[in-house]
Amino acid sequence: MLLAELATLFRRLRVKVLLGVLAAIPAALALAVYLSGGPSSGRGPTFLDQVSHNGMFAALAGLTVAIPFFLPLVVAVVSGDAIAGEANLGTLRYLLTRPSGRTRLLATKAATVAVFCLAATVAVALGGLIAGVILFPIGKVVTLSGTTISLLEGIARTFAAAGIVAASLLGLASIGLFVSTLTDAPVGAMAATAGFAVLSAVLDNVPQTRAIHPWLFTHHWLAFGDLLRSPVRWTDIVADLRLQLGYIAVFATMAWARFSTKDVLA
Amino acid sequence: MTTPALAIETSGLTKRFGDMAAVDGIDLAVPVGSVFGFLGPNGSGKTTTIRVLLGLINASEGSWQVLGRSMPDAARDVLPDVGALIEGPAFYPWLTGRQNLVRFDAAGPDAQRSTRRQRIDDALARVGLTAVANKKVRAYSFGMRQRLGLAMALLRPRQLLILDEPTNGMDPQGTREIRNLTKELAAEGATVFLSSHLLSEVEQICSHVAVMSLGKLLAQGTIAELQAAGGTKLRVETDDAALAAQILERLGLAELTVDGTTVLARLDGHRPEDCNRELVMAGVGVRSLSAIHPTLEDTFVALTGEGFDVAR
Numbered sequence: 001m002l003l004a005e006l007a008t009l010f011r012r013l014r015v016k017v018l019l020g021v022l023a024a025i026p027a028a029l030a031l032a033v034y035l036s037g038g039p040s041s042g043r044g045p046t047f048l049d050q051v052s053h054n055g056m057f058a059a060l061a062g063l064t065v066a067i068p069f070f071l072p073l074v075v076a077v078v079s080g081d082a083i084a085g086e087a088n089l090g091t092l093r094y095l096l097t098r099p100s101g102r103t104r105l106l107a108t109k110a111a112t113v114a115v116f117c118l119a120a121t122v123a124v125a126l127g128g129l130i131a132g133v134i135l136f137p138i139g140k141v142v143t144l145s146g147t148t149i150s151l152l153e154g155i156a157r158t159f160a161a162a163g164i165v166a167a168s169l170l171g172l173a174s175i176g177l178f179v180s181t182l183t184d185a186p187v188g189a190m191a192a193t194a195g196f197a198v199l200s201a202v203l204d205n206v207p208q209t210r211a212i213h214p215w216l217f218t219h220h221w222l223a224f225g226d227l228l229r230s231p232v233r234w235t236d237i238v239a240d241l242r243l244q245l246g247y248i249a250v251f252a253t254m255a256w257a258r259f260s261t262k263d264v265l266a
Numbered sequence: 267m268t269t270p271a272l273a274i275e276t277s278g279l280t281k282r283f284g285d286m287a288a289v290d291g292i293d294l295a296v297p298v299g300s301v302f303g304f305l306g307p308n309g310s311g312k313t314t315t316i317r318v319l320l321g322l323i324n325a326s327e328g329s330w331q332v333l334g335r336s337m338p339d340a341a342r343d344v345l346p347d348v349g350a351l352i353e354g355p356a357f358y359p360w361l362t363g364r365q366n367l368v369r370f371d372a373a374g375p376d377a378q379r380s381t382r383r384q385r386i387d388d389a390l391a392r393v394g395l396t397a398v399a400n401k402k403v404r405a406y407s408f409g410m411r412q413r414l415g416l417a418m419a420l421l422r423p424r425q426l427l428i429l430d431e432p433t434n435g436m437d438p439q440g441t442r443e444i445r446n447l448t449k450e451l452a453a454e455g456a457t458v459f460l461s462s463h464l465l466s467e468v469e470q471i472c473s474h475v476a477v478m479s480l481g482k483l484l485a486q487g488t489i490a491e492l493q494a495a496g497g498t499k500l501r502v503e504t505d506d507a508a509l510a511a512q513i514l515e516r517l518g519l520a521e522l523t524v525d526g527t528t529v530l531a532r533l534d535g536h537r538p539e540d541c542n543r544e545l546v547m548a549g550v551g552v553r554s555l556s557a558i559h560p561t562l563e564d565t566f567v568a569l570t571g572e573g574f575d576v577a578r
Binding site: 095098264 | 317320321322323324341342345346348350352353354355356357358359360361365368369370372373374375377418
């Protein structure tokens with residue numbers, strides 16, 4: 001069932017376009033750096049100043065640029081559509097009378113959204129890597145701590161970073177899945193989910209709400225950069241993953257409680 | 267497992283939305299092997315009933331069994347044997363007809379991969395969609411989607427088919443094919459539960475009917491039973507209508523109407539031959555005498571009222 005679900009998702013034009021746009025973001029970024037001859041060191045998003053020295057950093061710069069806005073938006077679109085989209089199409093009634101089982105369907109949807117999160121961040125990393133290799137020299141990687149690692153290890157850490165970012169998005173994805181069980185209007189669910197991401201990011205930037213900052217699901221979204229330190233600093237990454245697990249537990253349970261008893265009228 | 271006598275059985279089934287009872291304590295009994303017409307005006311609660319039967323919405327009160335198993339607890343075991351078309355077809359427009367069937371087939375708890383291709387080919391052929399199987403559903407007409415919906419209901423051998431307005435949006439050929447298909451399925455032993463408001467269609471293919479109005483079940487039974495309940499009339503052509511009417515009234519026939527040389531009256535259990543004898547013995551010249559059975563439409567209107575407006 002999961003395979004069929006994934007096939008249904010990834011055959012959709014909308015999803016293909018989203019992934020394409022995500023891959024284009026770091027490519028555009030790399031192109032901009034290439035055309036302008038490189039930004040002055042120390043300015044712009046993290047990793048951007050490194051791109052002209054080593055094309056591999058285009059992938060990491062891409063992740064840094066995509067995570068505050070593009071990635072949450074895309075995840076909101078797919079997770080908000082998960083159940084509400086089926087309800088809107090009317091396919092939900094046919095899935096449930098097949099019968100796919102409500103818990104089983106929700107679990108499949110959750111797994112699919114998780115796979116999509118990974119596909120989204122890998123698209124960014126791949127787009128950046130390809131553009132970086134084409135436009136810039138590549139070679140040994142200088143970490144944020146100043147030490148040098150091999151290119152292969154650098155690339156491995158880049159994809160590990162993509163994995164961490166994907167995991168960081170799961171909290172938001174579970175909120176999206178929950179909202180998606182509340183309505184038959186997918187656009188509403190998408191907008192509400194994106195709204196939560198914006199709200200969390202805004203609160204995270206207001207000093208007065210400092211007390212709740214560690215509990216905001218966007219708070220550790222840039223922690224993946226610590227993978228490029230030597231040795232890797234795990235504190236923030238682990239805190240991030242733990243927090244995401246908490247969000248998943250709460251919102252997945254709420255989604256299940258809602259969906260398993262819902263009257264399906266669509 | 268013993269074969270149950272009823273494919274669908276509900277007792278006191280009620281579904282309330284807020285204050286309004288969309289389905290109000292219905293006791294439905296659908297015999298195994300019947301082609302059961304489920305009739306009712308728009309908004310009478312047919313679709314809500316079907317959704318409850320299939321476990322899509324929770325009942326407020328009452329219990330129901332499908333294929334002899336208590337629902338919704340047995341949904342996982344029962345529903346694979348039930349094919350359904352609920353309130354029109356619904357598909358993923360960006361997938362082809364075939365891909366849609368694969369997707370739904372794979373979503374079940376009993377996905378038999380090895381036979382899937384063959385089953386899909388057979389189902390598509392059965393509803394005449396083989397030629398467009400690999401076109402995206404986006405490009406399908408409504409009638410084609412309806413056919414694809416039927417193909418989905420036929421992906422597995424089913425004991426029960428619940429078809430909600432299956433000929434909606436179909437051309438005359440399609441309607442005819444659906445009718446033949448329904449007959450075929452019934453001949454193969456499936457119980458067909460058919461909701462419709464096309465009375466002529468129901469009259470042609472159904473063995474049983476139930477009539478709903480305002481959430482209540484007004485009547486159910488074989489078509490003959492329902493028509494008998496609707497009131498068979500006696501029609502007499504005579505040279506002396508006034509006298510004939512007088513005699514029939516004395517016999518106890520109600521709702522007498524005289525129109526020229528024709529007398530009409532409700533038979534209400536009287537035998538036409540007895541009436542005839544009385545008339546002739548009284549010296550009335552009877553030119554013709556017949557018992558007129560009401561059409562299903564007459565019965566339906568008698569039960570649900572003439573009004574055109576949506577009742578609520």
